[in-house]
Amino acid sequence: MPDTADKAISEFVEQMGLIIQSEGLPRIAGHIVGLMIMHEGPFSLTQLAERLSVSRASISTNTRLLEDLGVIVRHAKPGDRQDYFRLGQQPYARILRGVVRRMRRARDVIESTRDALPEGMADAQERLQELDAFYEALTESFLNVIDAWDAETQGSTKQKRDGVRPSP
Amino acid sequence: MPDTADKAISEFVEQMGLIIQSEGLPRIAGHIVGLMIMHEGPFSLTQLAERLSVSRASISTNTRLLEDLGVIVRHAKPGDRQDYFRLGQQPYARILRGVVRRMRRARDVIESTRDALPEGMADAQERLQELDAFYEALTESFLNVIDAWDAETQGSTKQKRDGVRPSP
DNA sequence: TAGTTTGTTCAGTCAAGACTGAACAAACTA
DNA sequence: TAGTTTGTTCAGTCTTGACTGAACAAACTA
Structure with a gap:
């Protein structure tokens, strides 16, 4: 059928x-x-x-x-x-890289806003910091997935792929 | 100024x-x-x-x-x-949950396609499996970020937050 | 040479959906 | 009572950008 x-x-x-x-x-x-x-x-x-x-x-x-x-x-x-x-190779990871690029641009905006903000707005600074930390965690997380994918799909060597990147 | x-x-x-x-x-x-x-x-x-x-x-x-x-x-x-x-509380994590919902819907499409596909298309099955695994990894990764966020921002209890969820 | 085939580009059309203004209901005030 | 204020909803406008058709350049064929 x-x-x-x-x-x-x-x-x-x-x-x-x-x-x-x-x-x-x-x-x-x-x-x-x-x-x-x-x-x-x-x-x-x-x-x-x-x-x-x-x-x-x-x-x-x-x-x-x-x-x-x-x-x-x-x-x-x-x-x-x-x-x-x-x-191509790892087509989905490629799309993800695009998302990571978008997030980097967003973080640039946050950073330059933080630089331009006057002393008085401590609470705004705090919220910006929180947003930036969120983007950072997300970026980190994406890169983990991409790395794992690269290792799994590509490398016959099948190196480390424990799901977590080494802490800095 | x-x-x-x-x-x-x-x-x-x-x-x-x-x-x-x-x-x-x-x-x-x-x-x-x-x-x-x-x-x-x-x-x-x-x-x-x-x-x-x-x-x-x-x-x-x-x-x-x-x-x-x-x-x-x-x-x-x-x-x-x-x-x-x-x-509200954890506003960014809320937005992320929406993304997770979207991904779940995408995986539903993949699954029903796999079910409907005839025997002959083994290679298509394989590529669908790969795409689904990708979404799975991404979802997992997102949920990690959300969990970590919840724990950090909300809980003064600061329970387990090791970056990886327990395997099922 | 003139004529195809192939991929690209660009001006124009079209559709989706964001945004507005106006009409409305509900809850209040005088 | 009539008149405000507040939030919602809906028909209509307008903007954005996806998509098309036509014109084009390059590389080929006869």
Whole structure:
């Protein structure tokens, strides 16, 4: 009953669009990733456009975006002018790195605000400090996950992966 | 030089709008939180509207939203008909809980897709498994941060806070 | 040479949802 | 009673940015 399978696949591709969208990326980027999870590929730009019923312009823009994030990789087949795409290494960890970058920017804002704040506002300083500590804990936590992922997926060496980074 | 301070404050409020927006919440919600970090308050709905130069309707909607998330709390002053708002306990952890909820929903999608997928697609199954494991690690990691936060901020008891949850 | 194919870019359209103004109900005051 | 004040809700506007179609450059083919 391949009908059920097809339904499940397109449903998943659709949902991945929404999930990725909630991470602040375009929906089509999610569709591409979803499709590549379902089928290894590789896919040409035209194939992606047809399969997702979307303009080649959109595919071009979004493959570029995902490529910049390191989520997918582009490669050429010898004797074929088309570009082909497939998932890169640790695609999810790549997305996470983007989140870490966002948090670093947020912490910059906090820091410069703290610097500019006058003496009198001790309580505001305290709350800013609390917010910054929160971001710090979160960043630390993310990096743990990324590290663990790198070690597990990549290294056949399978080095330390105890879930906690060594305390500073 | 209170001018510099005012500038820093409104700059921060503005930036918090953008930061919160990148988390998928309305910009004004971020402005409210930002202002409350700068000044403890409490603020009435009218005060917030005036201070942020925004309609009372928007404030009403967004305070409601933040209240539902548990980020701010509403309370009454005796002999005053107005509602007053201020930051709640562990406001940032509350926002994080929302993220955890989103991830749980994503994992549900993954699971039902795996169930519906036919035998033949073993490699797709494998990639789905990988994605699910990633979400699992991330969720675990978030909950650690939330737990640690709860323990540190709230409990004077300061119970176990070793950075890792007990394995199931 | 002219004609394809492929990927990119850009101006324009469209949709989602944030925000507003106005109308409203509830609780108060004079 | 009529008139305020306060918070909510809803229809409508407006902004943001995703997506498209068309034009284009580059690399190929005949």
